Amino acid sequence: MKIGCERSSFLFSLSAAEPIIGSLKSPRYMFSCACVALIPAILWKILKSQGHLENFSPFHLCVSYGLPTIVVCIWIYWALQSLPASTLDQLLDWQHVMLPRIVYALTAVILVVLLIRPMAVRARITGFLPHLRAQSNPVTVELTGWNSVYVSPCLLLWVTVWLVLTLLQGDGLAPAMLLLALQAAFTVSAISLLTEQSGRRGEGVRWCEVVMWTTLSYHFFYSTGHQPVLSDLRFDAAFIGFRGTVEGVLPLALSALLVLLNTLTSQTLCILGLPVLLLVKQRGLVLGPTACSTEKADSTTRPVVRGPPRMPVNSGNLHLATFHLLLQYMLCHTFKLIAAAIMATVLRRHLMVWKVFAPRYLLELANFMYGEVLCLLMFAFVILLDRKLRAWLSNISRNYLFFIY
Numbered sequence: 001m002k003i004g005c006e007r008s009s010f011l012f013s014l015s016a017a018e019p020i021i022g023s024l025k026s027p028r029y030m031f032s033c034a035c036v037a038l039i040p041a042i043l044w045k046i047l048k049s050q051g052h053l054e055n056f057s058p059f060h061l062c063v064s065y066g067l068p069t070i071v072v073c074i075w076i077y078w079a080l081q082s083l084p085a086s087t088l089d090q091l092l093d094w095q096h097v098m099l100p101r102i103v104y105a106l107t108a109v110i111l112v113v114l115l116i117r118p119m120a121v122r123a124r125i126t127g128f129l130p131h132l133r134a135q136s137n138p139v140t141v142e143l144t145g146w147n148s149v150y151v152s153p154c155l156l157l158w159v160t161v162w163l164v165l166t167l168l169q170g171d172g173l174a175p176a177m178l179l180l181a182l183q184a185a186f187t188v189s190a191i192s193l194l195t196e197q198s199g200r201r202g203e204g205v206r207w208c209e210v211v212m213w214t215t216l217s218y219h220f221f222y223s224t225g226h227q228p229v230l231s232d233l234r235f236d237a238a239f240i241g242f243r244g245t246v247e248g249v250l251p252l253a254l255s256a257l258l259v260l261l262n263t264l265t266s267q268t269l270c271i272l273g274l275p276v277l278l279l280v281k282q283r284g285l286v287l288g289p290t291a292c293s294t295e296k297a298d299s300t301t302r303p304v305v306r307g308p309p310r311m312p313v314n315s316g317n318l319h320l321a322t323f324h325l326l327l328q329y330m331l332c333h334t335f336k337l338i339a340a341a342i343m344a345t346v347l348r349r350h351l352m353v354w355k356v357f358a359p360r361y362l363l364e365l366a367n368f369m370y371g372e373v374l375c376l377l378m379f380a381f382v383i384l385l386d387r388k389l390r391a392w393l394s395n396i397s398r399n400y401l402f403f404i405y
Contacts, residue, residue, distance in 0.1 A: 029082060032174035033075050036166050039181045040067040043159050052152050058113045063156060070106050070163050073099045078171040093243040100241035103167055110160050118153040118385055119392060150279045150385055157381075158272045165269070168237045168262040173224055180220050180266075184273055187216065192280040204321045205278055207328065213270060213277060214332040220266030228360040237262035260370065267367055271329070271374045275382050278325050322382045326375040333368050340364040 044063055047053050053060050077099040080088070088096075166177045191209055226232060238246065238255035246255050261268060344361040347353055 025082065029078060029171060032078065032171040035174040035178040036074055036163065037071050038178060039159055039162060040071055043067070043155060046155075047152060050152075052149075057119075058117045059119065059153075059156070062110045062113050062160075066106050066110050067159065067163070070103050070160075073102050073106075074163065074167050077103075077167070081171070096243045097241050100167065103164060104241060107160055107164050110156065114153050114157055114381075115384065118388060119149060149389055150382075151276055153385060154272070154275045154279070158269065158276070161272055162269060165261060165265045168240060168258060169224060169265065176224050177265075180223065180269065183216065183220075184269065187212065188273070188277055188280060191277065195281050203281060205281065205325050205328070209277070210325070210328040211332060213274070214329060217266045217270040218336075220269065224265055226263060226265075228363045229355065230359045230362075233259065234262050235259060260366075263363075264367060264370055267371055268374065271326075271371060271378055274325055274329060274375075275322065275378060278321060318386055319379075319383060322379055326379055330368070330371055330375055333364075333371055337364045337368045 044053070044067070047063055053063060080091075080095075080099070162177065162181060166174055169177060191205075195203075237258045240258060242251060242255060246252055340357075340361040341364075344353070344357045347357050350357065
């Protein structure tokens with residue numbers, strides 16, 4: 001009896017997989033909906049418990065309303081895809097593309113908010129700053145870790161992109177995407193806990209941790225149902241949000257980008273998670289009253305602050321640590337690219353060179369080039385967050401006459 005390799009039914013949409021899964025169609029849809037809603041709910045719970053959603057701000061709107069709207073749109077789109085093909089053909093073109101385009105538009109809005117107003121704890125911190133005048137000892141305020149104003153925008157960015165990639169992967173791979181997110185969260189939490197216990201907080205990410213994160217990227221590629229062969233490219237992702245023949249330079253570019261994101265989902269999420277991996281290892285921030293002198297002016301006494309505000313991790317160290325981490329990560333992928341090039345060269349006369357070895361080399365090359373561009377964008381994003389945070393803290397120090405040290 002000859003046993004061949006068949007594509008899993010989870011790689012097909014609900015309507016295409018109905019002859020295979022039969023009566024399991026509805027349970028599969030409900031389970032996929034639960035998987036796609038779990039990660040945004042966990043993010044909302046974390047940020048809510050840490051006080052990042054107490055004030056009404058663009059960040060609050062994105063987390064409390066933007067992400068749930070994206071989840072509901074994904075649910076409805078998957079429900080439409082479960083209809084029979086004859087019913088789908090009767091729908092108008094705008095009914096096919098409306099829901100994915102709403103998801104893309106909300107994603108663009110969240111990205112713009114993160115670039116303009118990434119701060120998440122303005123009201124929470126400024127609300128108790130006046131009470132610090134009566135404190136004799138410094139009051140520690142954690143601005144790094146899971147409740148960090150650095151980490152919160154990075155988590156929102158990661159979850160938003162995760163939702164879009166889950167839409168591109170399809171409802172069948174929603175459980176795999178959930179496991180991907182949980183594995184990444186467990187890895188970051190374990191590294192943070194080990195760092196705290198070993199007293200290494202404030203140091204950069206070690207090589208063993210970078211290699212482990214790179215290995216997760218390699219594992220996630222296969223766990224989402226991809227294979228390093230050209231015939232396994234999922235061109236169906238190019239038509240999520242588009243209908244019929246795609247014409248024009250911009251629609252073609254967007255369709256190609258959707259296929260690229262679908263194929264390099266693991267690389268995208270791992271690079272977006274690198275700043276979180278670094279920031280959970282940094283130290284906190286201390287706010288407290290300063291040693292000040294008194295000067296009499298118009299029969300009144302007012303405190304005078306000496307020296308500029310400063311932070312324990314200066315911008316140069318943070319930027320250098322981020323650049324060093326991104327460089328370490330891409331260096332690991334460089335070794336993979338070199339190994340694939342050597343393998344394709346040595347086996348260039350092999351019978352399966354154009355089916356196995358050459359596509360593997362092309363995949364590693366595209367993965368490397370895409371990773372380089374995304375690393376540069378994440379480096380610029382971390383610099384932007386750092387500058388906005390320091391400008392905000394400088395404004396607080398001027399208003400409340402406190403050192404930030």
